[in-house]
Amino acid sequence: MLLESLREEVLRANQEIARRGLAPHTFGNASGVDRSSDKPLVVIKPSGVDYAALTAADLVVTDLDGNIVEGALRPSSDLDTHTLLYREFPQIGGIVHTHSEFATAWAQACRAIPCFGTTHADYFHGPVPVTDPLTAEEVASDYVGNTGAVIVRCFRSAKLDPVAVPGVLVAGHAPFTWGKNPAEAVEHADVLEYIARLAFRSVVLGAPDDGIPSHVSEYHHLRKHGPKATYGQR
Amino acid sequence: MLLESLREEVLRANQEIARRGLAPHTFGNASGVDRSSDKPLVVIKPSGVDYAALTAADLVVTDLDGNIVEGALRPSSDLDTHTLLYREFPQIGGIVHTHSEFATAWAQACRAIPCFGTTHADYFHGPVPVTDPLTAEEVASDYVGNTGAVIVRCFRSAKLDPVAVPGVLVAGHAPFTWGKNPAEAVEHADVLEYIARLAFRSVVLGAPDDGIPSHVSEYHHLRKHGPKATYGQR
Amino acid sequence: MLLESLREEVLRANQEIARRGLAPHTFGNASGVDRSSDKPLVVIKPSGVDYAALTAADLVVTDLDGNIVEGALRPSSDLDTHTLLYREFPQIGGIVHTHSEFATAWAQACRAIPCFGTTHADYFHGPVPVTDPLTAEEVASDYVGNTGAVIVRCFRSAKLDPVAVPGVLVAGHAPFTWGKNPAEAVEHADVLEYIARLAFRSVVLGAPDDGIPSHVSEYHHLRKHGPKATYGQR
Amino acid sequence: MLLESLREEVLRANQEIARRGLAPHTFGNASGVDRSSDKPLVVIKPSGVDYAALTAADLVVTDLDGNIVEGALRPSSDLDTHTLLYREFPQIGGIVHTHSEFATAWAQACRAIPCFGTTHADYFHGPVPVTDPLTAEEVASDYVGNTGAVIVRCFRSAKLDPVAVPGVLVAGHAPFTWGKNPAEAVEHADVLEYIARLAFRSVVLGAPDDGIPSHVSEYHHLRKHGPKATYGQR
Structure with a gap:
């Protein structure tokens, strides 16, 4: 079985989606990519399988164009979105798609999430964009491929860096997040849900549409992510 | 004891109502129908019995007109709504009635739930209607019978297909959902609650009243339900 | 130890307040009354004691004027509200005071809860009043005694029956509910919280201020509570 | 190892932050101060360590100017806010910083929380202020030090007593609470979240911006905190 350790990481990320309540039923999926060879391989959840029943052996392996390399089950119906993002964003190693409650509500309202506070600024540099x-x-x-295409277009046109902005809301659909590996992608999915929840309530309480002043959000983002980061144990 | 396997399915569906938190106290009920003979039989929850204490033997068996065939307890006070739906919608095999938090809030506000995203479109073809x-x-x-009658009238007048639209909000009351069997009916009750929750927040965030463009909702519904479905393992 | 069985009932009702999440910390309290003798006795939670640590022996026994008959601890600081309600509403046998999340929000907004649906109508005949x-x-x-007095004034001036309307919102404070015994009082506290939650969301979705037509709410209330009740096993 | 008992108290307060769901991931921190010697010592959570993995030995000890006295890990990035508050508010013995859901939403909306009811009045004398x-x-x-400075300025300019008002919302950020020791600080963090939740819903239901009349809030605060307090077992 190819890619044993990546399979384990992708399995755990899928289980985390369920454990954290980010996607009820069989909604949502996680994948990872191994870029160590000339022909990178993607490991992804099969389509419509319950999280509780999922095993590492059920996961599907494809190349970067979505051709199946290993696996008896059909891959997630969102596969072509994942592979396009891996081709276009070479810095990322894991992708998570959820239908989490508040992030999806923002996506359904076709609104970017303004940066209202430091919880947001610690993880996302500027607003969480919407396609x-x-x-x-x-x-x-090509619905699924074009879901990836509108994400990439959103980042290119606004000159966003997918490392500093590790996720997006697809209008009328739900969030996609990513990270350097599947574990970080699912952490970002969880944090995005938290940010979306805080922002929902801030909006109801009358927070200004443009969020906090940029000097605060810049400072907070850079204290966790810049070359002079002071957060955590380094 | 008649209909042992259907009793088990109906028992499990009733327990799922409680386990998923779709109806506190003794609110809500699930039923199933066996159409294999000339005289179809309905199995339904007894009235006012706690979900935790319910056994397969407590369930009540009636004919399609609600005459009791087997059972020592009184059937759910909503029986006549269930039997009318079984008579009018011959495609369905299970019905679930809940007072789940967000679906009931929409029913109480007498508003249909617009389709705001793909979570909705995957399960309901168009808005979730309100009677x-x-x-x-x-x-x-005849309060209970007429509750069924307004549901049927709602579907007939809007030419809705109960297979494509597996549930409804009864104005000033709460949701009813159905499916090919009791398990699918309760899954639809749970998904409807999730859709209602997402939609509530989308409305607060300013989502447009008419929901997403129909080309997206049509696509998503058909990828799960049409003859060319691509979702899941088939 | 006087009144052993009533102590057990009051203990369980207090534990239910905590188990159902109706009052964090030491907020809230339950009591019961034994009217079997000429000198009725009230059993009530002591003040500021954690629900988890509470035992039947900790409960305080008083007469209907609040004079302590048995108990080493100080009674709930809300005692005089309870005793006044027991004196004025002779039909009731248990009282519960909570700070549950949604009912308290309505109380803080000084708004009665309109009857928006059958969940409400099954338990409360008409709106949940606010003092x-x-x-x-x-x-x-006399703050605590007058809290009881404004409740009684509210019921007298609107000619409300405390059996048909088993609870009230004290403006700027929180709900009190009651029933024929402590167990029913805490069930009503829980249902009131559910009604308050549904109604909050219905209001946000635009439900009309006067609630559902009275022919529906009357019917539903009477099918559970009138002489011709058809709900449950009787 | 210095200050063993304070370490245990600070550890428990940090674990309570996680147990009560007041700060997901590694957001948030608790500290305590020992003022028994001429050179008071502060014990604080290390930066970016998971609550589940935290031990008493991981905690960092500093002086009141934030100089590390003991500890192998880097202290919380919010250390300079804590030490400034300990220097300026000599009555307090513990500080807790969370990103709890509703309190943070108010902070992000840059709004003080009006006193809408007795739940609030029992713990906070007047509104919960915002910087x-x-x-x-x-x-x-000096971002972190100035976070402490805006808190102190807020209290000085409004002549607030940090004992009667045991917490604050930092605009665009999140709450800080304190108490006579770390356990009371975390209790105040939990109560503040509850108050913020009730107030959010009261605002949506139309509660007046200036809250309840001061005669009620004064009475309630003093029955728990004044020299004539009548609440609890004393």
């Missing part, structure tokens, strides 16, 4: 809705043509021609 | 309120005459003459 | 705020004089002269 | 946002200069020169 354009898919057009009728994009849906008809 | 007309019962008139004073309908309440006085 | 007047206490005046400065009422606070200064 | 000014930090200026660009304050962020650039």
Whole structure:
């Protein structure tokens, strides 16, 4: 069985999605990529399988174009979104898609999440962006691939760095997050849900649409992520 | 004891209502129908019995007109709603009634739930409909039967297919869902609650009243339910 | 030790307050009354004791004027509200005071809870009433006794029956509920919280201020509580 | 190892933050101070360590100026806020910082929490104050120290007593609470979250911006905290 340790990481990330309540039923999925060879391999959840029943052997291995390399089950129906993101964002090693309650509500309202506080600034540099809705043509021609395409377009047009902004809301759908590996991707999915929840209530309480002043959000982001980071044990 | 396996399915569906927190106290009920003979039989929860104490033997068996065939306890006070739906919607094999928190809030506000995203579109084709309120005459003459009647009227007048739209909100009351069997009916009750929760927050965040463009919702519904479905292991 | 069985009932009702999450920390209290003799006795939680540590022996016994008959600890600081309600509402046998999340929010907003649906109608005949705020004089002269007095005034002036309306919101404070015994009082506290939660969300979704038409709420209340009740096993 | 008993208290307070769900991931921290000698010592959580893995030996000991006296790990990145508060508020013995869901939403909306009811009045004398946002200069020169400085300025300018008002919302950030020891500080963090939750819903239901009349809030605060307190077992 190829890629044993990556399979274990992807299995754990999928289990974390369920354990943290980020996706009820079989909604949601996690994947990881091994870029150590010329032909990178993606490990992803199979489609429509319960989290509780999932094993490492059930996971599906594909190449970066989504061709199945190993696995008896059909891969997640969102596979082509994952592979496109791995091709376009070479810095990332894991992707998580959830339907978590508050992040999905923002996605369904087609609104980016402004940075209202330091909880947000510690993880996301600026607002959590929202994509354009898919057009009728994009849906008809290649829905799943074009979901990846609108994410990439969103980042390119706003000149966003996928390392500093480790996730996005797909309009009318739900969030995707990523990280250097599957474990970090699922941590970002969990933090994004928390940020979305705080921001929902801040909006109801009348927080200004443009969030906190940028000098605070810049400071907080850089104290965790910049070259002069002072947070944690380093 | 008649219908042992259906009793077990109906028992489990009732227990799922409690386990998933869809109806506190003794609110809510699940039933199933066996259509294999000329005289279909309905198995339903008895009235006012705690979910924790419920056994398969407590369940009540009736014919499609609600006449008791077997059972020492009184059937759910909502029996006549269930039997009417079984008579009018021959495709369905299980019905669940809950007072789940967000779906009931929409029912109490007498609002249909617009389709705001793919979580919704995967399960319900178009909005989750809401019935007309019962008139004073309908309440006085036959409250429970007329609850079924307003549901059927809602589906007939809007030409809705109960397979594609597996549930409804009864105005000023709460949701009813159904499926091909009791297990699917309770899954739909749980998903409806999730959809209602997401939609509540989307509305607060300013989502447009008419939901997402139909090309997205059509696509998503058909990828799970149409003849060309691509979701899950088939 | 006097009143052993009532002590057990009051202990269980206090434990239920904690188990159902109706009052964090030492907020809230339950009591019961034994009216079997000429000199009725009240059993009530001591003040400021953790629910987890509470034993039947810790409970305090008083007469209907609040004079301590048995008990080493100080009674709940809300004692005089309880005793006044027992004197004025002779039909009731148990009282529960909580700071549950949604019912307290309505009390703090000084709003009665309209009847928006059948969940409400099954337990409360008409809106859940809210008292007047206490005046400065009422606070200064006898805060706890006057909390009982504003409740009684609210019921007398609106000609409400405390059996049909088993609870109230004290403006700027929190709910009190009651029942024929301590167990029913705590069930009503739990149902009131559920009703308050549903109603909060219904209001946000635009439910009309006057609730559902009275023909529905009357019907539902009477099917559980009238002489022709059809709900449950009787 | 210095200060063994204070270490245990600080460890338990940090574990309570996690157990009560007041700060997900490694957000939040608790500290305590020993003022028994001429050179008071502060015990504080290390930076970025999971609550589940934390031991008493991991805690960091500093003097009141934040100089490390004992400990192999880096102290919480919020250390300079804690030490400034210990220097300026000599009555306090423990400090807790969380990112709890509703208190943080109020902080992000830059709104003080009005006193809407007796739950609030029992713990906080008057509104829970909110600081000014930090200026660009304050962020650039000494972000963490200036977080403490805006808290102190908020209390000095409004003539607030840190014993009667045991916490604050830092604008665009999150709450800090304190008490006579770490256990009381974490209890106040938990109560503040409850107050913030009740107040959020009261605001949505239309509670007036200035809260309940002061004669009620004064009475309630003094019955728990004044020289004539009547609450609890004393």
